[in-house]
Amino acid sequence: MSSEQTPPTPDTAGPRPRRLTYAAALAGLEGLALVAGGAWMLVEGFTGEPDDRRSAITGGVTLIVLALLPLLAARGLLGRRSWSRGPAVITQIMALPVAYNLLQADSMAIPAGIALAAVAIASLVLLVNPATTQALGIQGPGRPQEPKR
Numbered sequence: 001m002s003s004e005q006t007p008p009t010p011d012t013a014g015p016r017p018r019r020l021t022y023a024a025a026l027a028g029l030e031g032l033a034l035v036a037g038g039a040w041m042l043v044e045g046f047t048g049e050p051d052d053r054r055s056a057i058t059g060g061v062t063l064i065v066l067a068l069l070p071l072l073a074a075r076g077l078l079g080r081r082s083w084s085r086g087p088a089v090i091t092q093i094m095a096l097p098v099a100y101n102l103l104q105a106d107s108m109a110i111p112a113g114i115a116l117a118a119v120a121i122a123s124l125v126l127l128v129n130p131a132t133t134q135a136l137g138i139q140g141p142g143r144p145q146e147p148k149r
Contacts, residue, residue, distance in 0.1 A: 016078070016080060016135060017131045017132065017135045019126045019129050019131055019132050020077055020078075020080070020126075020131075020132050020135050020136070021078070022126055023077055023088060023123055023126035023127050023132060024073075024074045024075075024077035024078045025074070026119055026122065026123045026126070027070040027071075027073045027074040027077065027088045027091060027123065028070065028071060028074035028075075029119070030070045030091060030095065030119065030123075031067045031068075031069075031070035031071035031074060032067070032071075034063050034064070034066055034067035034070070035063070035064055035067045035071075037060075037063050038059075038060045038061065038062070038063030038064035038066075038067065039060065039064070040060070041056050041057075041059045041060030041063060042056075042057060042060035042061070042064075043060075044056050044060075045057035045059075045060055069087050069090070069091055070087070070088065070091040072084070072087060073085075073087035073088035073091060074088070076088075077136075080135060080136055080137075081136070082136045082137050082138050084136070085127055085132070085133070085136055085138060088123065088127055089124065089127050089128075091123075092120040092121075092123045092124045092127070093120075093124075095116055095117075095119070095120040096117065096120050096121075098116060099113045099114075099116040099117035099120060100113070100117075101113070102116060103117070
């Protein structure tokens with residue numbers, strides 16, 4: 001029986017918690033920001049005068065590909081798929097060092113670092129919240145698996 005045909009368990013039945021919706025929205029916004037940054041780098045690489053055209057194009061493509069992780073995680077979180085929490089958490093953990101580097105810059109990147117750090121920390125708090133794990137049907141370590149029906 002596929003996951004599409006299995007009935008919801010008592011833990012995942014009912015309306016989606018707002019925390020889960022907020023976590024999905026934040027992951028989706030991060031993904032869209034990565035797509036926008038990647039597109040900007042591609043446009044600069046093709047039309048502008050970057051220091052290194054090849055690096056600009058490669059960086060743009062890389063950002064767009066990296067955007068798939070939070071976008072897929074956001075879609076999975078909205079669909080209450082238990083697998084989606086892992087990619088969402090990984091995205092937030094990867095965002096923290098980026099935010100730290102932006103905060104170390106002596107430029108206009110500091111507000112971006114503050115925003116990125118705030119979003120990453122808020123997302124992590126939402127993703128590890130017990131209501132979120134219960135809504136996704138995630139069992140904790142050492143807890144017995146529920147029998148399949």
